[in-house]
Amino acid sequence: MQSLDEIVLTGLTVFGRHGVFEHERRDGQDFTIDLRLRLSLAKAADSDDVTDTVHYGELAEKVAAVVAGEPVNLIETLAERIAAVGLEDRRVQEVVVTVHKPHAPIPLNFADVAVTIIRRRTPDAMEETSA
Template identity: 55%
Template sequence: MDRITLTGLTATGYHGVLTEERRDGQSFVVDVILELPLETTSDDLTDTVSYADIADEVEAVITGEPRDLIETVAGEIASRCLAHERVVRATVTVHKPSAPLTQTFADVSVTISRSRDE
């Protein structure tokens, strides 16, 4: 299966279970891998999925309705990706690099993979 990958899409969202997360917001970083058959001879955008459209949809979910869990955010992004007819599988990683932990850490993330037949 062919792939289109978007890495490091960043926007401010208000997701989290803590009051300050909902009030102050924070950056979320999203990676998306779309698996689909790619037509490489037509050179026509209608034979693929516009990564600009996917980026817009990812940003809309990040900046949209606040969710308690990044698992839910990842699921909403995957659902939007699978709404594109050509996409067979979507793997979504949502990074929360400013998660409210007292320990020193580099990143907190959730990765999900969804397909049309699941």
């Protein structure tokens, strides 16, 4: 069985215009993203070659483009779009995405609001990868 290692990117903060209220889309706010990719890193560790792993700098840029891009109502939807970016690389078997919205329009004192989703590559997609 193939090992599942992790690449973790935390605290990626990007300005976006997501939310259900008009003022959220007009004024925008910072969103913070935590991303955990699960995949085997054995080949990369052995070869010492960046092409044998997920390039986390490029990944961060793709995720930032999603957050800064087309507005959505819900951070659940934003998390789903980010998860799709993480799964673009067929070596990734699972992605865990947390979207933090620390400036959510809640009229109470709070530190953060976040949504975390976990998405796994389907067995069919895994078979296509190994073929």
